[in-house]
Amino acid sequence: MGKPEIAKLGHVALVSTDLDQSLKFFKEVIGLEETTEIDGVHYLRAWGDFQHHTLSIEQGEDSYVKWIGWRTKTKDCVLGFKKLLQEANVVVEEFPMGSTPGIGNTIRFQLPSGHTFEFYYDVDKPEAASEYKSILKNQVYQAHRKGISPRRIDHVNIHTSTNANHTFDFLLDTLGFNLREYVKGDEGILAGWMSVTSLVHDVALVQKSALPSKARLHHLSYWLDNSQDILRAADILREQGIPFIGPGKHGISQAIYLYVMDPGSGCRVELFTGGYLIFEPDWEPIEWTRDEQLTVGNTYWGDSVQDKELNNITIEAR
Incomplete structure (x- = not known):
């Protein structure tokens, strides 16, 4: 093997x-x-x-x-x-x-x-209850049956106060992730977007010096099919009186985003669409400087993900 x-x-x-x-x-x-x-x-x-x-x-x-x-x-x-x-x-x-x-x-x-x-590896794939089941054989539930209704899970973004280079080496060399884009600092990689699929990232890792504990989840992301779904999500959240950040577009990944916080747990959810896929077997990771990350990488346009209270809260990972 x-x-x-x-x-x-x-x-x-x-x-x-x-x-x-x-x-x-x-x-x-x-x-x-x-x-x-x-x-x-x-x-x-x-x-x-x-x-x-x-x-x-x-x-x-x-x-x-x-x-x-x-x-x-x-x-x-x-x-x-x-x-x-x-x-x-x-x-x-x-x-x-x-x-x-x-x-x-x-x-x-x-x-x-x-x-x-x-x-x-082994998983169960239960069918939906008959009243919620899609007539499409390649889909489990009826789409847009309730709420924002994302299609699938997309990625996670994790933060650490430790030297992230040890974890980057572990993810890349031991677990087999591919580095797609990254932010370079004086001490090495400060943030990296890595995947095992054709996505720009299945996981992102960011080094942050000031965290309440060394391992945090910055956000869990679910995928929506298009930018109109993101605008619809904003309408739904506004009607519910739930604060959010976005819509906007990342420079890194080129994706359209909207961030919202679960009021029960404090877990941040990113609603995510667009971006690009990587099919090149010889992909060269894209390097960004710290200044480039702050000026265009995090927010290319739209509601900024920087310096907002919602964006600065992370939930502990154990």
Whole structure:
């Protein structure tokens, strides 16, 4: 067997101090569908997500992210990553099929930044209830049935107060991510956009010196099909009286964005569309300076993501 590979971002496990508020936000405002609820944990997905869930939410005394899940390309890749990680002296925990509903045998470990990742291959792909099921065989739920209604999970953006270069090396060399765009500073890479798919990023990592704890989630992102969907999302959020940042366009990734905060957990959600795909096998990562990031990279046009209170809050990742 060759080097193990990751196929895609799978899910985020979220703990909320106000579960009712979070469920109202993600189900009715964002428009995610609930697959099931087991032992107080609610499992949600977008109308175009096929696997069991892309977000789980449960009640807790603190709001935080328990782990970020990734699906591997084959079942053997899970064991392959276990071997690689142990050879790198990384502590690996194993969980049997069913420990998380809808997910097969799993390994879980921490990045040098302190974020917890889990890898798995086997997944359940339950059909939608008949009254919500799409007539399209290549789609799970009816689109735009409620709320903003994104199509699928897109990416995560994580922050760390540690030296990010250790985590970049780990993501690129050990886990097999590809660096697509990055911000260079005197001490190395300050921010990097990395993917295992053709997306500009499945995960972004940013080094921030002043954080309440070393591992944070800046945002979880869901994909909308076009910029008109982003404008519709802004209307829905305004009607609900929920503050947001955007719409705007990133220079880095070239995507159209809108940021909104879950009032229950404090988890930021980016609604995301546009951008570009990478199909070149010899892609050369795009380098930005810190000044370029601030003047055009973060915000190319529109409502700025910089120096806004909503944008400066991050939720702990453990």
